[in-house]
Amino acid sequence: MSSNTAQSTGFSRRTALKLFGAGAGTVGLGTLGIASPAAASTVVPAASDTGYWNKVREMFTLDKRILYMNVGTVGSPPRQVLDVVDAVHRQVARDAEASYSDFADVRAVIAKAHGVDTDEIVITHNTSDGMSKALLGLNLRVGDEILTTNHEHSGGDTPLALARDRYGVVIKRVELPIGDDQVAEDYVELFRAGITGRTKVIMFSAPTYLTGTMLPIRMLAELAQQHGIITVVDGAHIPGMMAYDFRELGVDFLAGAGAKWQCAPGGTGILYIRNRVTAANPTPLPEFWPMVSSGYPRDESVDLRSRDESQDIGKYAQSIGNGTKALNAGVKKAGEIWDEIGRQRIQDRVVGLADRTKELIVERWGIQSLYSAKSDTRLTCALTGFNPFQNPADVKDSAKSAAFVSRLLDEYGIEVRNTSLSVIGDSAKHSPLRVSTHLFHQPSDVDRLIDAAWKLSKKMA
Numbered sequence: 001m002s003s004n005t006a007q008s009t010g011f012s013r014r015t016a017l018k019l020f021g022a023g024a025g026t027v028g029l030g031t032l033g034i035a036s037p038a039a040a041s042t043v044v045p046a047a048s049d050t051g052y053w054n055k056v057r058e059m060f061t062l063d064k065r066i067l068y069m070n071v072g073t074v075g076s077p078p079r080q081v082l083d084v085v086d087a088v089h090r091q092v093a094r095d096a097e098a099s100y101s102d103f104a105d106v107r108a109v110i111a112k113a114h115g116v117d118t119d120e121i122v123i124t125h126n127t128s129d130g131m132s133k134a135l136l137g138l139n140l141r142v143g144d145e146i147l148t149t150n151h152e153h154s155g156g157d158t159p160l161a162l163a164r165d166r167y168g169v170v171i172k173r174v175e176l177p178i179g180d181d182q183v184a185e186d187y188v189e190l191f192r193a194g195i196t197g198r199t200k201v202i203m204f205s206a207p208t209y210l211t212g213t214m215l216p217i218r219m220l221a222e223l224a225q226q227h228g229i230i231t232v233v234d235g236a237h238i239p240g241m242m243a244y245d246f247r248e249l250g251v252d253f254l255a256g257a258g259a260k261w262q263c264a265p266g267g268t269g270i271l272y273i274r275n276r277v278t279a280a281n282p283t284p285l286p287e288f289w290p291m292v293s294s295g296y297p298r299d300e301s302v303d304l305r306s307r308d309e310s311q312d313i314g315k316y317a318q319s320i321g322n323g324t325k326a327l328n329a330g331v332k333k334a335g336e337i338w339d340e341i342g343r344q345r346i347q348d349r350v351v352g353l354a355d356r357t358k359e360l361i362v363e364r365w366g367i368q369s370l371y372s373a374k375s376d377t378r379l380t381c382a383l384t385g386f387n388p389f390q391n392p393a394d395v396k397d398s399a400k401s402a403a404f405v406s407r408l409l410d411e412y413g414i415e416v417r418n419t420s421l422s423v424i425g426d427s428a429k430h431s432p433l434r435v436s437t438h439l440f441h442q443p444s445d446v447d448r449l450i451d452a453a454w455k456l457s458k459k460m461a
């Protein structure tokens, strides 16, 4: 079993047995028509899995001339998703259908996949939408502190800035380290040191989009709970990449993308709002108000100041006038396809490919070239950040880094991206490469990327 199952203690073994044990032969034989590999996936997929994953790859319409490794920016919906979206769009047009719906059927699929209930899931427009809805729905007051990091995406940073300017909230930032030199406990200590008596919310990305390091969500949620602090996770990359049980994570809110690793249509996202008192989080959800709603009762039957699980918070936040039936049908189909392949299997595969990527990077460029974590599997995921240059100082040259990305595409047909981030102890920003390994990749694609990046780094030395 691969890394990161520690995030969701208690579910991984059971799920693994279900997927790879007695029932393994039936996984993937359904509507996808793809026979499963006989054995469980290993960290680096066995050669015998190649045929299976080639079939999976055939489900996608990605341009075969390009090796696309930038799923962290946007994924690619499989054919079945495209067909459903197209058919529903056409049906809606033909029948001039309105859709005043809470899309409970779609939310039920996503909820089940992540171990929660339908009333805890909202299909949003994207991660940014989910982050705004979560953060700006809280009861924030002047002087409240929100503890976050210096590696946040604008999708989370922007609602923080709005909260600061509108309510007088104080934003404090933990400075995150880079590379492979830390363990999960180090992140907990960093956050612990930043907590004060006024800290109301801890907000962090997991993984961070700048380094690809997965922060230890469950451990940080436990820390927050010890201090009565609300947790909001920017989990843009989690849906479709990691098989997390949201309830087991113990967080209050988690916003993710539909269109990245989940390969749902563009303009879709997934927001988890914990509406249950559970072992992993034994207090009621804090005061929370849907920011946009046409489904919130207007008859004073609900008072969200006092929490009650029967309040259908997901429905209140989901119902916002005439919705998009076609995109929601696409989210549902993408979710069903992932469930059929098996979310743990996908996680093992994509993280396994990232593990391979990191191994090969370390062989060529050395361990210090990594911006992502590698050794502590609680901190790894399917994103890999690294410095591709022969002269390590070149990573501070943003123009050279941009040229590396475009030459990798032009000369080798491989699409990745770079990022730009602050590094502790350095006044200059660094611009490492970021590689996404997904279920339409093979180990040979990773090898090809590494060879190409190595050759290009020699040419650009």
Ligand SMILES: Cc1ncc(COP(=O)(O)O)c(C=O)c1O
Pocket: 072, 073, 126, 127, 128, 129, 153, 154, 155, 156, 205, 207, 208, 209, 234, 236, 237, 256, 257, 258, 269
């Ligand atoms: C960590 C993180 N948060 C938020 C976003 C914004 O995502 P979306 O386009 O789904 O709003 C991204 C996009 O790359 C991201 O990496």
